[in-house]
Amino acid sequence: MDKVYLDNSATTKPKSEVIEAMMKPLTTTYGNPSSLHSMGEEAEKLIKQARRNLARIIRADGREIIFTSGGTEANNLAIHGTLDTLKRYGNHIITTKVEHSSVLTTLEELEKEGWEVTYLEVDETGKLDLQQLQKVISEDTVLVSIMHVNSEVGTIQPIAEVKEIINKYKDSKLYLHVDGVQALGKIELDVSNSQIDLLSLSSHKIHGPKGVGGLYISEDIRLKPQFSGGGQEMGYRGGTENVPGIVGFGQAAELISGNIKQATDYMQKLKKRLAQGIINNLNGVQINGPELKEGVAHILNLSFRGLKGEVLIHALEDKNVYASTGSACSSQNSDLSHVLQAMGIDDEAMEGAVRFSLSSENTEEEIDYVIDVLTDIVPQLRKIIG
Ligand SMILES: Cc1ncc(COP(=O)(O)O)c(C=O)c1O
The missing domain is CATH 3.90.1150.10 (Aspartate Aminotransferase, domain 1)
Structure with missing residues (x-):
């Protein structure tokens, strides 16, 4: 065999259609998307199309998606970016004990800087403890970060119930970040219905290229960019875009759509x-x-x-x-x-x-x-x- x-x-494995789509920005449409001439505009158009493709499968608006170097960066940006703007409202973060290392290590570092982090217990199936969430959430909580699908054992976390609990604190500044890396293409994601504030995505888990991902940022949320530059990606991520990677991600998203x-x-x-x-x-x-x-x-x-x-x-x-x-x-x-x-x-x-x-x-x-x-x-x- x-x-x-x-x-x-x-x-x-990257799909052949993905590889084919990536050839265009590598061979003919290689302009810098920020350039004012037509070659730049063509590259910019390719990025817009990829943004629309991705937005469609999570029922978001294209303007709410920014591209990153992968799920790890999306998780880091979601956490650091929100906390930099929320620290005047509270000092408490809630997550679970079973998150991906890009969330856990980020939060462990933040604990050293004085943030208080609660790591929710899970049961024998890997499902988080909603009662514990209810108990520990407070006016001081500014971020809840939960993975949608566990990458090791496949548990699907009850995001809607988590959101219901969070909604009781609607008047305070409290965001829900969901690591959707293992969920994209495997369960129907609808950010408008589930009222997720931030959703991390990664291309190489859906037959796209490695080193590219995305972060959905609900339109009413503001993050502090984690690196400054030329204002690309709605100002959230400076640096010339990885056009071939983004195009490949967009094509992979298009292939799973529907x-x-x-x-x-x-x-x-x-x-x-x-x-x-x-x-x-x-x-x-x-x-x-x-x-x-x-x-x-x-x-x-x-x-x-x-x-x-x-x-x-x-x-x-x-x-x-x-x-x-x-x-x-x-x-x-x-x-x-x-x-x-x-x-x-x-x-x-x-x-x-x-x-x-x-x-x-x-x-x-x-x-x-x-x-x-x-x-x-x-x-x-x-x-x-x-
Ligand atoms: C749940 C989860 N989050 C984040 C990541 C990191 O994504 P990336 O490899 O695109 O940085 C992974 C990768 O395995 C993952 O499974």
Whole structure:
């Protein structure tokens, strides 16, 4: 079997249409979007189109989207940018224990500067504690930052309920930032309905190029830019735009537009097939995270008792299967997953955790191949280690 790529939460394969679209600003429309001549205008038009494409899938206005270098920068800008303008209204931030490192490390640094941060607990499925949120939120809270979909275990957080709780503090300055990096293209996002104030997005999780992302900023919100320059991106992000990257992101967004339900129904089917196939064939396997139908369609986190996730990843690679132990962005860190720890998963299960993450390009044949490979190698590895 050719490469079976099941690490789509880490990154996805750029679609051929995306690569093709990116060639235009690399070869012919290479003007600087800020230039006044027609070549500049043409490049600017390409960016506008990408902005419109992205706005359409999250039901925003194009003027509310700015492009960044990725989800990490979008998270940093959302947090630092709001806090720089909100510090006179309060000193308290709320997040969860299971956020992406780009949020957690940013907030840990802010704690050192004197901000008070509450890290909400999650239950055994990774879902945040709404009652705790209700208890800790106060007039002093200026920012709530929650990820929509957990990148390691696929939990979908109850953003609407979070917003309902926040709405009781409507009169104070309190913003809701949502890290939507793993949600884009996997669940329907509607910023107008959900009243999200800031939403972080990333291109390379939806078959676009790496190094480009976006931040939705609701029109009534003002952020302090984190780097100054020529006033690009509505003044929020100085610097000549990454036109090919932005065009690729816009094209990737266009390709998923109107297609989310069909794609996620298909991935749910593959996820169920994979989970059931493995669990039926092997002992000592558990699902980490929500029940199959409750979790996001593309993420399946399983623990193989008695094995180390890392060992299994390499054994899978020998058979041309690519998966990961958790978030790629934190896998250099050899500590056990902060997400699984927060969920109260026991040490043996944490050590044996593997994340399989799907895309709509995976096939049933690939899934069956992975089931066969695991059915073969897991007992062998257990025998060697045991
Ligand atoms: C939930 C989440 N937020 C943020 C990021 C960072 O995005 P980027 O890789 O575009 O910086 C990731 C990447 O894995 C992610 O999964």
